[in-house]
Amino acid sequence: MLSATPPATWQELQHAVCTIMLEAGLTAEVERTVALVRGKAEVDVYATENISGRSRVIFVECKYWQSPVPQAVVREFRTVLSDGGADIGYIVSKAGFQAGAVEMSELTSVRLRTWEEFQDEFEPAWISNHLLPRVEETFSRLFMSFEMPHEGPWPPTTDLKIARWRQLHDQYYSFIDLMNRFSRIGASSSGGRVPPLPARSIGIDHDELIPEEILDATGYRDLLEAVLSYAGPLLQEWEAYRQM
Numbered sequence: 001m002l003s004a005t006p007p008a009t010w011q012e013l014q015h016a017v018c019t020i021m022l023e024a025g026l027t028a029e030v031e032r033t034v035a036l037v038r039g040k041a042e043v044d045v046y047a048t049e050n051i052s053g054r055s056r057v058i059f060v061e062c063k064y065w066q067s068p069v070p071q072a073v074v075r076e077f078r079t080v081l082s083d084g085g086a087d088i089g090y091i092v093s094k095a096g097f098q099a100g101a102v103e104m105s106e107l108t109s110v111r112l113r114t115w116e117e118f119q120d121e122f123e124p125a126w127i128s129n130h131l132l133p134r135v136e137e138t139f140s141r142l143f144m145s146f147e148m149p150h151e152g153p154w155p156p157t158t159d160l161k162i163a164r165w166r167q168l169h170d171q172y173y174s175f176i177d178l179m180n181r182f183s184r185i186g187a188s189s190s191g192g193r194v195p196p197l198p199a200r201s202i203g204i205d206h207d208e209l210i211p212e213e214i215l216d217a218t219g220y221r222d223l224l225e226a227v228l229s230y231a232g233p234l235l236q237e238w239e240a241y242r243q244m
Contacts, residue, residue: 002119002221010064018045024125036083056087063093071100136183146176174206
């Protein structure tokens with residue numbers, strides 16, 4: 001799961017779907033008008049994905065309804081996909097799908113997903129294209145320096161600087177160790193996988209020094225948001241240390 005907090009409106013559902021696809025490495029936009037064989041149609045999210053040099057077009061219909069999506073919606077969407085030249089279509093539903101809708105989608109290019117299922121499908125690509133590079137971009141300069149202060153890119157050269165490095169190390173090492181596991185290097189050492197959530201369950205030394213919203217996040221997007229919020233003051237302290 002990417003986020004444990006569901007969208008609160010149909011607009012939020014559209015934008016959340018679009019954002020996930022963008023961060024997973026696709027191009028995407030909301031509410032695009034597409035030309036059909038006869039007339040036009042508005043697609044909630046229009047996306048393209050490049051796979052090994054081949055591009056495919058994806059239409060997404062978002063249904064923030066209180067009841068399951070019926071068969072008629074799938075039938076109409078199939079026509080839009082066919083006439084609009086899409087390769088794949090997703091219907092993302094807040095309340096699931098009627099049995100007839102599921103039957104109608106079988107052996108077609110229409111994929112029926114709840115909000116949770118949509119997140120799960122794009123989670124691997126989102127982690128690879130967004131989470132890992134964002135963590136590495138934010139913390140890469142700290143990984144080596146927290147491990148080997150005298151051999152890192154900014155070795156302490158005075159007693160005062162060494163003392164300050166030790167303070168920062170004692171306060172933040174557990175957090176930096178956790179972040180390393182969510183970097184490209186950390187994931188590569190685990191077969192390309194990131195740790196499961198919540199992070200509290202994976203066993204981090206002195207995890208009492210890490211904020212609870214990071215340790216207890218159950219969605220990877222929620223984790224990243226909490227991490228980036230916490231990282232601001234840490235990076236400011238690190239920059240002040242470098243300038244000593």
